[in-house]
Amino acid sequence: MEHKIIVVGIGPGDSSYLLPKAQNYIENARILVGGRRALADYSNGRAKECAIGADIPAVLDFIRTSLDEDDVVAMVSGDPGYYSLLDALRRTFPIRQIEVVPGIGSLQLAFARLALPWHGARLLSFHGREPLPEELRYAPSAVLGMLTDGQNNSRTIAARLLDSGWHDTDRMYICTRLSYADEHIEETTLGAAMHEAPAGHGVIIVCADGENT
Structure with missing residues (x-):
C-alpha cells in the first residue's frame, strides 16, 4: 500500500481554531513533521518527529524515508495553500500521494x-x-x-x-x-x-x- 503525506493546516495559533479533522490526524499520527512550536504544542508523544527548519531538503528526505513505514502528517501554520511546505512537497512527490486538510489562516x-x-x-x-x-x-x-x-x-x-x-x-x-x-x-x-x-x-x-x- 502506498503511504500518504497528509498536510494539515493548524490555523493561526490558538488551538480553538484547529479543525477537528486536522486534530484527529495529528493525534493519531505515527510520523509527525512540523515547526518546533507546532511540535511542542501538538505532539502526541508517540510519533517519530522531524522539525521543519531552514534545511527543507533534509525534511523532504525524512518524509521520503518515512513513507516506507507509514503515512506522514505534516503540520503547517495557517492554511497549507498559502506559502507553506506544500509547494516543496508538490515538487518532490506525486500529487496522488498528498492529502491536504485546510486550516484557518491569519x-x-x-x-x-x-x-x-x-x-x-x-x-x-x-x-x-x-x-x-x-x-x-x-x-x-x-x-x-x-x-x-x-x-x-x-x-x-x-x-x-x-x-x-x-x-x-x-x-x-x-x-x-x-x-x-x-x-x-x-x-x-x-x-x-x-x-x-x-x-x-x-x-x-x-x-x-x-x-x-
Missing part, C-alpha cells in the same frame, strides 16, 4: 476581525518575500491583505505603498498576535503609520478611500 482571521469581505482583496506576502511592483499599485477601492515580518513592517510597507500611488488618508489595520489572548488590532492611516512605532510579524490590511471599514 489573513482570513484578520479580515474576519474587521468584518471585511476579502473575495476582492489582493493577498500578498512580505514575510521573507518581495511582492511585484504592480501588486502594490494603487487602484480605486483596492484592498490589500499582507503578511509581514520584522524587516517589512507597518512603517516600511506604508512608505512602499505611498510611493506606489496610495494616499496618506488610506486606512491601515495592523493586526498582531491574532487568535491569542494578547491579540492587538490598531487602526491608523498610511500617513500616520510613517511616524508611528513600526509593527511587524502579523497581518496588515490596507483599504483605499471609499473601502474603509
Whole structure:
C-alpha cells in the first residue's frame, strides 16, 4: 500500500481554531513533521518527529524515508495553500500521494476581525518575500491583505505603498498576535503609520478611500 503525506493546516495559533479533522490526524499520527512550536504544542508523544527548519531538503528526505513505514502528517501554520511546505512537497512527490486538510489562516482571521469581505482583496506576502511592483499599485477601492515580518513592517510597507500611488488618508489595520489572548488590532492611516512605532510579524490590511471599514 502506498503511504500518504497528509498536510494539515493548524490555523493561526490558538488551538480553538484547529479543525477537528486536522486534530484527529495529528493525534493519531505515527510520523509527525512540523515547526518546533507546532511540535511542542501538538505532539502526541508517540510519533517519530522531524522539525521543519531552514534545511527543507533534509525534511523532504525524512518524509521520503518515512513513507516506507507509514503515512506522514505534516503540520503547517495557517492554511497549507498559502506559502507553506506544500509547494516543496508538490515538487518532490506525486500529487496522488498528498492529502491536504485546510486550516484557518491569519489573513482570513484578520479580515474576519474587521468584518471585511476579502473575495476582492489582493493577498500578498512580505514575510521573507518581495511582492511585484504592480501588486502594490494603487487602484480605486483596492484592498490589500499582507503578511509581514520584522524587516517589512507597518512603517516600511506604508512608505512602499505611498510611493506606489496610495494616499496618506488610506486606512491601515495592523493586526498582531491574532487568535491569542494578547491579540492587538490598531487602526491608523498610511500617513500616520510613517511616524508611528513600526509593527511587524502579523497581518496588515490596507483599504483605499471609499473601502474603509
